């Protein structure tokens with residue numbers, strides 16, 4: 001059969017350790033036999049980042065801005081141990097952080113549902129997508145420990161020298177204080193990313209903050225979302241029959257655990273951090289979750305939500321058999337290829353992406369899966385396959401579907 005032709009290259013960001021091993025297997029077995037793959041390749045493996053003084057990461061992010069769609073393998077974020085292990089020139093920053101700040105994006109994460117791996121929350125029959133604002137708040141804070149009595153104040157000095165003060169607290173003993181911020185620009189781009197994604201996915205979107213208590217900070221998030229929605233998105237939402245729904249965060253949490261799912265839940269940075277861990281854990285495994293970074297001007301970077309699975313990699317290096325779940329990495333590829341197909345109007349590529357996902361899920365549903373899933377599945381005939389065996393089992397199904 002003729003291979004599917006591509007028009008625009010995909011930005012391919014290779015990575016580290018076990019996921020780098022999976023990356024090559026996925027390309028060799030599941031993609032290259034079917035697609036005449038066009039990529040612009042960036043090696044974000046730690047050695048190449050170190051050799052290029054991390055320029056390669058910046059180049060990869062710029063290429064994503066140029067071409068619009070990227071697929072990224074998990075990468076090591078160096079710590080002191082990695083500096084020694086890889087003899088690094090310095091403790092390079094997280095590539096995800098670098099890419100996020102260049103693309104100014106919002107991260108969307110959705111559990112991958114499959115028969116045999118049921119969510120712990122019985123009412124969830126459709127996946128819940130978490131949209132996490134990735135800038136500011138407590139992640140860019142400044143904090144102080146207060147040793148004894150005194151007055152803590154918020155002080156803002158405007159560019160023209162005007163000073164505004166607000167008392168935080170008059171301490172009569174030791175305590176703690178924290179200053180956090182966000183910017184109107186970042187909140188606006190968060191809102192637009194969320195609304196665009198809801199339109200793309202044709203799903204309702206919920207947003208929640210603690211605006212009753214935080215009457216300026218959280219209320220500003222609420223107001224900006226509402227203004228942008230009314231001015232730019234309401235008509236399109238009405239046309240598609242989807243809804244924007246704002247509620248208080250307490251109410252949202254209570255509703256989410258009783259809902260049937262199928263919507264996008266937009267969260268401020270901290271809420272998104274903890275709630276995405278809650279949703280993914282309740283759905284079984286980090287390797288059963290898609291993750292895509294979307295920029296306000298419509299650039300997409302697809303990745304797996306998990307790390308480089310270091311423990312499995314060291315087993316692999318010792319020649320031992322591994323059973324590492326490649327589903328999230330496969331879905332990063334299928335997501336990116338589908339998006340490329342949609343943008344370039346290549347229906348066969350869109351169909352192939354759908355078949356790749358279908359083959360993956362059907363393989364699991366037939367009882368063939370990796371160890372992490374075999375441990376939690378409700379299927380009785382579950383068989384634990386090795387990393388490569390699992391990919392080859394998917395290939396068998398894909399061959400049938402692509403006939």
Ligand code: NAP
Pocket residue numbers: 073074075076077078096286287303304305306307308309310311312323324325326372
């Ligand atoms: P991790 O790679 O996500 O793995 C943590 C544990 O979760 C694994 O040891 C494994 O448990 C299980 N696991 C994760 N993914 C799995 C998969 N695909 N199949 C089967 N089991 C899976 O996190 P980490 O070990 O904390 O981090 C390793 C490296 O990844 C670090 O250098 C970190 O900087 C990097 N990291 C990168 C990203 C990214 O690029 N997006 C994200 C997070 C971390 P068992 O060992 O019990 O089998």
Ligand code: MG
Pocket residue numbers: 273274277
């Ligand atoms: Mg977290």
